[in-house]
Amino acid sequence: MDNQLADTKKETLLQWISLVGLAVVLAIIFIILGVNHFQVSDPYSKNVLSLQGDPLKGQAIFQMNCAGCHEWPTDSQVGPSLEGISQHKSDVAIIKQVVSGQTPPMPQFQPNEQEMADLLSYLKQI
Structure with missing residues (x-):
């Protein structure tokens, strides 16, 4: 039972880390696109x-x-x-x-x- 709980916590943590990583990557992409858009639009x-x-x-x-x-x-x-x-x-x-x-x-x-x-x-x- 304790192993199942530990595995569930690990899986939840890994999912959370993946989501945070994805959010960071998307933020970086939006920043880059925003800067490029400003440069192109000016x-x-x-x-x-x-x-x-x-x-x-x-x-x-x-x-x-x-x-x-x-x-x-x-x-x-x-x-x-x-x-x-x-x-x-x-x-x-x-x-x-x-x-x-x-x-x-x-x-x-x-x-x-x-x-x-x-x-x-x-x-x-x-």
Whole structure:
């Protein structure tokens, strides 16, 4: 009788583990599909990500448009340091942040697709 009870508990536990594993796999698939859907549904980001960025040109764009608020060696920056930003945000999130202007006092900035690819390549290096 005790062996039957132990076997039933083991079987129940294995079923529960299988269901949790399935739920995790499905969650991962939905997350991946969601990110891919966002990238595909946003033609600007999709085009930017398809281009080869030039970090030197990106640095020049950064100096002209971003450094006044995001230059990290100074203590008087208005915006946060962008050093290591690509380790914290995805490429799509960085692009959206740059072009949206939804984080006051950051202005809306509308670089063309190549300029954004250049800026993104520079941001990945800092």
